Amino acid sequence: xxxxxxxxDTLGNTQSRNRKTALLARYFRDxxxxxxxxxxxxxxxxxxxxxxxRLPLRRMLGDLTSRxxxxxxxxxxxxxxxxxxxxxxxxxxxxxxxxxxxxxxxNDVIMAMREGTTGERSEALxxxxxxxxxxxRWALLKLLGGAPRVGVSARLAKTALAEAFGQDVSDVxxxxxxxxxxxxxxxxxxxxxGPKPDPGSKPVFRPVMLAHPIEDEDWPKLSADDxxxxxxxxxxxxxxxxxxxxxxxxxxxxDDVSAAFPEIRSAFLPYDCVADGELLVLRSGDIAPFNxxxxxxxxxxxxxxxxxxxxxxxxxxxxxxxxxxxxxxxPFANRRARLEAWHAKHRPPLTDLSALVPFASFxxxxxxxxxxxxxxxxxxxxxxxxxxxxxxxxxxxxFKWKRAALTLDCVLMxxxxxxxxxxSFYSDYTFGVWRDNDGGxxxxxPVGKAYxxxxxxxxxxxxxxxxxxxMETFGPVRAVTPGLVLEVAFDAVQTSTRHKSGVAMRFPxxxxxxxxxxxxxxxxxxxxxxxxx
Amino acid sequence: xxxxxxxxxxxxxxxxGLFCAPGxxxxxxxxxxxxxxxxxxxxxxxxxxxxxxxxxxxxxxIMKVRYGENCAxxxxxxxxxxxxxxNGVVVRLEPAGHILGSAQVVLDFGxxxxxxxxxxxxxxxxxxxxxxxxxxxxxxxxxTFALPVFRHEPARGEVAKLLASxxxxxxxxxxxxxxxxxxxxxxxxxxxxxxYDKPIYLHxxxxxxxxxxxxxxVELGDVRPVAGEDPKDMVGGIVxxxxxxxxxxxxxxxxxxxxxxxxxxxxxxxxxxQRGVELPLVVSDHVDWPELIATIGxxxxxxxxxxxxxxxxxxxxxxxxxxxxxxxxxxxRDEEAE
Numbered sequence: 073x074x075x076x077x078x079x080x081d082t083l084g085n086t087q088s089r090n091r092k093t094a095l096l097a098r099y100f101r102d103x104x105x106x107x108x109x110x111x112x113x114x115x116x117x118x119x120x121x122x123x124x125x126r127l128p129l130r131r132m133l134g135d136l137t138s139r140x141x142x143x144x145x146x147x148x149x150x151x152x153x154x155x156x157x158x159x160x161x162x163x164x165x166x167x168x169x170x171x172x173x174x175x176x177x178x179n180d181v182i183m184a185m186r187e188g189t190t191g192e193r194s195e196a197l198x199x200x201x202x203x204x205x206x207x208x209r210w211a212l213l214k215l216l217g218g219a220p221r222v223g224v225s226a227r228l229a230k231t232a233l234a235e236a237f238g239q240d241v242s243d244v245x246x247x248x249x250x251x252x253x254x255x256x257x258x259x260x261x262x263x264x265x266g267p268k269p270d271p272g273s274k275p276v277f278r279p280v281m282l283a284h285p286i287e288d289e290d291w292p293k294l295s296a297d298d299x300x301x302x303x304x305x306x307x308x309x310x311x312x313x314x315x316x317x318x319x320x321x322x323x324x325x326x327d328d329v330s331a332a333f334p335e336i337r338s339a340f341l342p343y344d345c346v347a348d349g350e351l352l353v354l355r356s357g358d359i360a361p362f363n364x365x366x367x368x369x370x371x372x373x374x375x376x377x378x379x380x381x382x383x384x385x386x387x388x389x390x391x392x393x394x395x396x397x398x399x400x401x402x403p404f405a406n407r408r409a410r411l412e413a414w415h416a417k418h419r420p421p422l423t424d425l426s427a428l429v430p431f432a433s434f435x436x437x438x439x440x441x442x443x444x445x446x447x448x449x450x451x452x453x454x455x456x457x458x459x460x461x462x463x464x465x466x467x468x469x470x471f472k473w474k475r476a477a478l479t480l481d482c483v484l485m486x487x488x489x490x491x492x493x494x495x496s497f498y499s500d501y502t503f504g505v506w507r508d509n510d511g512g513x514x515x516x517x518p519v520g521k522a523y524x525x526x527x528x529x530x531x532x533x534x535x536x537x538x539x540x541x542x543m544e545t546f547g548p549v550r551a552v553t554p555g556l557v558l559e560v561a562f563d564a565v566q567t568s569t570r571h572k573s574g575v576a577m578r579f580p581x582x583x584x585x586x587x588x589x590x591x592x593x594x595x596x597x598x599x600x601x602x603x604x605x
Numbered sequence: 606x607x608x609x610x611x612x613x614x615x616x617x618x619x620x621x622g623l624f625c626a627p628g629x630x631x632x633x634x635x636x637x638x639x640x641x642x643x644x645x646x647x648x649x650x651x652x653x654x655x656x657x658x659x660x661x662x663x664x665x666x667i668m669k670v671r672y673g674e675n676c677a678x679x680x681x682x683x684x685x686x687x688x689x690x691x692n693g694v695v696v697r698l699e700p701a702g703h704i705l706g707s708a709q710v711v712l713d714f715g716x717x718x719x720x721x722x723x724x725x726x727x728x729x730x731x732x733x734x735x736x737x738x739x740x741x742x743x744x745x746x747x748x749t750f751a752l753p754v755f756r757h758e759p760a761r762g763e764v765a766k767l768l769a770s771x772x773x774x775x776x777x778x779x780x781x782x783x784x785x786x787x788x789x790x791x792x793x794x795x796x797x798x799x800x801y802d803k804p805i806y807l808h809x810x811x812x813x814x815x816x817x818x819x820x821x822x823v824e825l826g827d828v829r830p831v832a833g834e835d836p837k838d839m840v841g842g843i844v845x846x847x848x849x850x851x852x853x854x855x856x857x858x859x860x861x862x863x864x865x866x867x868x869x870x871x872x873x874x875x876x877x878x879q880r881g882v883e884l885p886l887v888v889s890d891h892v893d894w895p896e897l898i899a900t901i902g903x904x905x906x907x908x909x910x911x912x913x914x915x916x917x918x919x920x921x922x923x924x925x926x927x928x929x930x931x932x933x934x935x936x937x938r939d940e941e942a943e
Contacts, residue, residue, distance in 0.1 A: 162754035
């Protein structure tokens, strides 16, 4: 428990991704089975209920703490700390057992917690807490309760795991959803002591193939005959894996988002396949704003109302597996033919195919590309006809050709300190545009926030400008005099109820700093609203 | 026969702060007054512009460094343990253990005794005299860390953490944010006691008070200003600075430093995260919850007055123990600066 507690403590205070990866890799190398597997579970998907059963942790802690602390003091403490596990860890008396400094393994903990009545397990938890110091108690409760929030994504944990043993992260990802906690077979394989675990008939994630943004210098090297084009949809990339009566919906990073999309799971239930497509909210054939799709994301349960109000749909563009056939080595053109045939045969509900966009030359395609401003379309995808399906961003195979960004001249309003290496810089910028106010004058109203698109040198200049032009300071935020115009690039404008201006930008970034332009000449809210798709 | 005068009839919060009526003086007033007794040199207790100030020699020296030689009309230094009488009120200063020169003000009047403890702690601190329990009728206390979640770790354990981090990251400078008066010098001293004898570098804002501590006899070893030295020489070493400097432009001179913050608030993860520090060190110059409760018990006070901080939790808890307690809610106290 000590090593695990120390790991969580250091991860929580480390900002750098590289340093976090190194800390995790060292822990995975140095810690024996099954503890490292339990730690991995705690950092990714949590301990599965079948391992320790349903644990009414909150109730158990309520019962245990009531023995030594007055409820009012508990509540004041809980309100201050903001997290039950941490409150209990801090409040728990340091017993003589704790001072004796016991160090149970994570396995000891799970063994002690997995059996017995709630009352017995509650007592077991109390004894475990008695034996640990503050940081150990916190780690224990995070192990059991999940969500340690130490700034480690599942993807980062998998990357560290692969790095620790010199393996490819896509191999780990591909196996991931077929593995079981505490992952002893995975570690055996990583350490070269055992065979590569076989996913068998379980639906698992296959690392996705990604596209490069196309650059001007790419065009002369490409021949139109080698490529197919299709629309780039404004949804989220998903992979649907169906096998043996189970269906999983995975995000591009391999996170299992199935729970949020039960209707998509049902649609694929009869099949055995792995398909690649775009998840959209579709109403009478029209793609709803990305905002609507966001309502459906990151949910553990969905209500009937959500299913009705935000109907999900998958627009398919690739087929990776059909039955037990791995199609990934085939050229894209062949996979596309297989996808079309498969879809024509089965017609699964809530799906359609992403149509190919025919073109005679890149010139002709450019005309189509620049003329298209339809909702739900972000641009075009170019896929090499002979491209096999490979993990990651493979050079020269797939390109994304986003339609030209929109730009607006906005006025810097607030600047906030960054984090990590940027903590001494004001690097997050909120900017606004002019609108008429009730008094017959004009005022600035915020329309977005950006923290990228500038160089390190420009950041230094921006930081200096912010410090020299501060009107007011609120903690890490400074309000500045309206005097600096930022040319902001973004992909689209949407209506928003969350912002005072009633609009929100998608993917705003700083395009240019207009040191030369007077703030009064920046754009107006009316101009922004005219861009709403 | 002496009539007993209940303490609240002669000691009470007035506009400028806690006022002793028969003595006609304030204790730690938050604005300039004619006569003030100052418990210690922190700026939310010691302010400039008073007509006359009574304090320990060290506190007087600290005030002069911070605000200038003429920051009060007159100074009277009183040694710890010594008494003086002001208009029939017997005034004595006893050590509070908070920072160098910090004192509790013991007031005897009309057969009753009040102890105004200022800020205080019970944990060991090699830079100042330890807290003395003074039995009294009314104990006036702070409540900065008055929640049971606050239990401060021994400072030497936290310094061990610092030294372990330095060993693990020998290529990086350790930048320690610490309150410039008291905490900074205590950290240096505890680091010295742990056997670290290389130079410790100081931000300009903590330089003068650190020199004052040395001149008042606190051994801090080789301390040098950052200014004028090459930051490369500090790689692998320790730099002390005020907490605000950690995220300031000043810190950019150090290449990728480990930022540490020494404060009692660091016990709560959310607070450490808010500060964005890599190495939180739980070192406090205030009493934690168990010390606070124990101290109140030891004073045997019939009544407890709470000046500032988490008075809700403390007053509630003392009531459950059957002890009379009330919140004074004095203004002008800065609890964050710790």
